Amino acid sequence: MACRCGSPGSGGSCRRISQFVLKVHSRCDLSCDHCYVYQHADQTWRGRPVRMPPATVRAAAKRIAEHAREHDLPVVHVVLHGGEPLLLGAAGLREVLADLRAVIAPWTRLDLRIQTNGVLLDEELCGVLVDHDVRVGVSFDGDRAANDRHRVFAHGGSSHDHVRRALALLRQPAHRASYAGILCTVDVRNDPDRVYEALLAEHPPRVDLLLPHATWDRPPDRPGDTATPYADWLGRIHRRWVDDGRPVSIRLFEALRPGGGGTEAFGLAPADVLVVEADGTWEQVDSLKTAYHGAAGTGFDVFGQSVDEAARHPGVTVRQAGVAGLSATCRACPVVDRCGGGLYAHRWRTGSGFDNPSVYCADLRRLIDTVAAYPPPGHAAGSAPPERDDWPVDELLDELATGHESERTLDLLAATQLSITRALLAAWREKTGPTAAWELLAHLDGAAPDAVRAVLTHSFVRPWLVRRLGPSTRSGPPRAADPLPALAVVAALRAGVPAALSVPVRAGTIMLPTLGSLALPYAGGESVDVTVLPGGFRVGDGPAEQVVSLDPAGPPPAGWRPTRRVPVPGRHLLIEDGDPHRDCYGQPVASRLDDGAARALGRTLADAWGVVHRDVPAHAAALDAGLRAVVPLTPDPTRPLRSATARDAFGAVAVTPTADPEAMAVLLVHEWQHAKLGAVLDLYDLVEPNSATRIRVPWRPDLRPPEGVLQGVYAHLAVTQVWRSRADADRPEHQDAPAHAARYLSWTRDGADALLASRTLTPAGDRFVGRLRHALEETRVGPG
Amino acid sequence: MDHAPTRSSRPALDDLRRSLHTPLERIAVEHADLVATVRQRVLAGESMPSGAVPVAAFNSSI
Numbered sequence: 001m002a003c004r005c006g007s008p009g010s011g012g013s014c015r016r017i018s019q020f021v022l023k024v025h026s027r028c029d030l031s032c033d034h035c036y037v038y039q040h041a042d043q044t045w046r047g048r049p050v051r052m053p054p055a056t057v058r059a060a061a062k063r064i065a066e067h068a069r070e071h072d073l074p075v076v077h078v079v080l081h082g083g084e085p086l087l088l089g090a091a092g093l094r095e096v097l098a099d100l101r102a103v104i105a106p107w108t109r110l111d112l113r114i115q116t117n118g119v120l121l122d123e124e125l126c127g128v129l130v131d132h133d134v135r136v137g138v139s140f141d142g143d144r145a146a147n148d149r150h151r152v153f154a155h156g157g158s159s160h161d162h163v164r165r166a167l168a169l170l171r172q173p174a175h176r177a178s179y180a181g182i183l184c185t186v187d188v189r190n191d192p193d194r195v196y197e198a199l200l201a202e203h204p205p206r207v208d209l210l211l212p213h214a215t216w217d218r219p220p221d222r223p224g225d226t227a228t229p230y231a232d233w234l235g236r237i238h239r240r241w242v243d244d245g246r247p248v249s250i251r252l253f254e255a256l257r258p259g260g261g262g263t264e265a266f267g268l269a270p271a272d273v274l275v276v277e278a279d280g281t282w283e284q285v286d287s288l289k290t291a292y293h294g295a296a297g298t299g300f301d302v303f304g305q306s307v308d309e310a311a312r313h314p315g316v317t318v319r320q321a322g323v324a325g326l327s328a329t330c331r332a333c334p335v336v337d338r339c340g341g342g343l344y345a346h347r348w349r350t351g352s353g354f355d356n357p358s359v360y361c362a363d364l365r366r367l368i369d370t371v372a373a374y375p376p377p378g379h380a381a382g383s384a385p386p387e388r389d390d391w392p393v394d395e396l397l398d399e400l401a402t403g404h405e406s407e408r409t410l411d412l413l414a415a416t417q418l419s420i421t422r423a424l425l426a427a428w429r430e431k432t433g434p435t436a437a438w439e440l441l442a443h444l445d446g447a448a449p450d451a452v453r454a455v456l457t458h459s460f461v462r463p464w465l466v467r468r469l470g471p472s473t474r475s476g477p478p479r480a481a482d483p484l485p486a487l488a489v490v491a492a493l494r495a496g497v498p499a500a501l502s503v504p505v506r507a508g509t510i511m512l513p514t515l516g517s518l519a520l521p522y523a524g525g526e527s528v529d530v531t532v533l534p535g536g537f538r539v540g541d542g543p544a545e546q547v548v549s550l551d552p553a554g555p556p557p558a559g560w561r562p563t564r565r566v567p568v569p570g571r572h573l574l575i576e577d578g579d580p581h582r583d584c585y586g587q588p589v590a591s592r593l594d595d596g597a598a599r600a601l602g603r604t605l606a607d608a609w610g611v612v613h614r615d616v617p618a619h620a621a622a623l624d625a626g627l628r629a630v631v632p633l634t635p636d637p638t639r640p641l642r643s644a645t646a647r648d649a650f651g652a653v654a655v656t657p658t659a660d661p662e663a664m665a666v667l668l669v670h671e672w673q674h675a676k677l678g679a680v681l682d683l684y685d686l687v688e689p690n691s692a693t694r695i696r697v698p699w700r701p702d703l704r705p706p707e708g709v710l711q712g713v714y715a716h717l718a719v720t721q722v723w724r725s726r727a728d729a730d731r732p733e734h735q736d737a738p739a740h741a742a743r744y745l746s747w748t749r750d751g752a753d754a755l756l757a758s759r760t761l762t763p764a765g766d767r768f769v770g771r772l773r774h775a776l777e778e779t780r781v782g783p784g
Numbered sequence: 785m786d787h788a789p790t791r792s793s794r795p796a797l798d799d800l801r802r803s804l805h806t807p808l809e810r811i812a813v814e815h816a817d818l819v820a821t822v823r824q825r826v827l828a829g830e831s832m833p834s835g836a837v838p839v840a841a842f843n844s845s846i
């Protein structure tokens with residue numbers, strides 16, 4: 001089930017919190033005059049411990065882990081914050097990170113982040129952050145004049161050079177994977193062009209622009225005579241950014257576009273964030289400290305109350321209420337879907353509390369209009385290629401070419417795959433007309449979107465739809481082939497919503513994707529009635545009915561073959577040996593493993609996961625972000641190590657169940673490169689269509705088509721990086737690593753050069769392979 | 785892996801992102817072009833091999 005908290009579906013009293021801010025150090029080495037922690041109304045920091053004691057860190061981690069387990073959260077984001085979290089020092093930071101991972105990672109994927117002023121960042125701290133897979137956001141306000149307007153030491157000295165040095169450290173290849181981006185606080189007295197250029201010069205993966213904290217009691221500075229100075233200032237940067245082809249992700253602008261998804265500061269998405277102060281108290285979002293003394297308090301702490309209890313605080317729930325939690329003015333506003341009333345803290349006014357529009361209301365209205373109106377239709381932005389009207393395609397491809405993608409890029413790839421599946425589903429609905437299953441799925445898409453997403457991201461939904469929509473079945477598929485009833489039943493089960501549908505039977509079995517299959521005790525019938533019950537389902541009715549409980553602690557129901565979930569560090573993987581649509585790999589897939597073999601494969605996968613994290617953390621992050629299922633291939637003693645990826649089955653790889661985690665690690669990394677590139681090729685043409693050219697490659701005797709060479713080169717790049725890492729580590733068990741590294745390097749280099757010379761690549765493909773070639777040199781492999 | 789398929793126009797990244805925020809029941813209407821492009825691009829016979837990326841030959845030396 002999706003959630004074990006006992007609440008029906010995702011509504012009711014179920015309050016899932018997925019973001020936690022830990023104030024691990026409550027003092028700061030800068031003295032910024034715009035800081036809400038020290039300079040605004042709330043002064044609670046004065047009574048708090050300087051650093052969060054280890055027992056408090058562990059208690060907070062246990063609460064977060066408990067919440068992730070109860071609500072089956074796929075990921076939690078923990079942000080180390082302060083004060084200045086780097087004041088912990090390398091040893092203190094290591095201790096905190098190790099505690100968080102040890103307690104939380106067994107239950108969910110843990111996304112660790114830190115928000116720092118960067119002043120103290122050095123090689124050693126970078127090493128700790130990279131080792132623990134922590135992504136670093138740096139507060140930096142732009143050019144020297146802009147930055148030093150507020151971001152100064154207590155003695156008044158500039159922090160500009162210190163922060164730039166930190167950003168340069170994060171740009172180094174060894175640290176780049178930990179560089180999350182820059183957080184810049186707006187001051188309209190600064191020159192927007194100079195700020196924009198200074199931010200771009202630091203090559204951040206992402207920039208966020210923050211309006212200075214203010215309330216109706218304490219309105220923002222409005223120098224000059226314009227009514228909307230903040231919208232004008234940001235509008236200037238927006239125009240530069242669009243004209244430049246959106247060379248970096250700017251979260252504020254992306255969030256404000258129609259369908260942009262919003263942030264804590266904008267939009268109607270629930271604010272699912274809680275703060276843990278250094279003394280262990282649960283607080284609401286930090287920015288509330290700008291409102292009044294104690295505004296963020298809940299009266300709870302991690303020792304006495306769970307996340308669920310803290311999340312039921314009225315100040316948290318109101319921010320999860322969408323448009324209903326806003327003032328009457330905002331509820332009637334035409335841009336409320338994008339603005340969402342602005343940041344909660346900015347609504348405060350003594351007397352009416354938070355029941356007001358944002359103090360930035362006029363600026364927000366104007367900025368939303370500006371973002372929507374520019375570029376006007378037909379506008380050619382600078383010299384950017386056409387794709388840039390959609391997204392900074394160069395940035396996306398450049399990142400992917402190096403094998404060091406940001407989380408945003410990985411999330412984007414996964415989102416496009418889900419979107420394609422949803423479009424195929426809509427095509428299926430057009431073909432079949434309205435059905436009860438479609439109605440249920442469409443209803444759940446609005447009422448319990450997480451449950452629908454969980455089933456639609458299953459790797460074998462798309463192969464299923466492709467087969468049913470493909471040419472061979474265009475003249476009306478038999479009803480038993482309809483994928484919708486099983487998908488809708490699974491979504492209802494995950495959402496805890498009662499439902500009853502007729503589900504197709506195939507070979508005496510009903511298949512419930514992601515959950516398992518049920519062999520029916522009786523033969524005959526093309527379909528069977530399935531009723532969703534709390535914690536399980538019933539099939540059939542009358543004397544033939546059977547109730548299947550999905551409680552893993554209960555006795556195994558007769559005929560039920562659950563899809564096995566095996567733990568790997570930080571999350572679970574599905575061993576998919578039951579879904580009939582897994583046979584899309586062009587080679588035989590194994591039938592259901594016995595329990596011992598499944599456990600053994602699970603152990604190998606868990607160990608291999610650790611090996612990938614050890615050898616190539618950037619590729620581990622990519623696996624963490626996207627791999628959900630592993631399909632066992634039929635063993636073949638003559639070819640014991642085989643693996644495969646199917647273009648339609650994003651999120652899964654197929655492998656022979658080897659017992660060697662070192663070999664499995666290479667298979668996983670190799671295959672995930674194919675999966676990523678397959679998703680890219682759904683979006684972009686990297687190879688000229690219809691090319692009859694065939695290319696000689698070093699790893700096979702036969703001539704290959706260009707796309708095959710591209711896939712081979714991309715996979716070999718990652719395998720080169722694995723072996724290079726092993727060669728550098730000089731472990732006794734990897735004495736052959738330098739030879740492997742050299743061989744894969746030469747294969748990748750020669751393959752890339754052959755592609756570049758073949759004139760079969762599109763301009764985007766040319767750039768992609770060029771960047772890949774460059775990344776190869778940066779792997780520091782010796783003479784190949 | 786051994787195919788260099790003919791490609792129709794690709795689904796635009798922005799359309800894909802926006803359609804994620806469109807209720808399932810309205811996708812066919814509000815993103816009719818996207819649905820058509822995805823059908824053309826993804827379904828067998830139009831572009832990519834639905835088949836595998838078998839890589840046994842690539843990693844036989846692992």
Ligand code: SF4
Pocket residue numbers: 329330331333334335336339340341342357358360361362364365
């Ligand atoms: S623009 Fe103003 S009225 Fe509209 S939602 Fe935002 S704060 Fe509310």
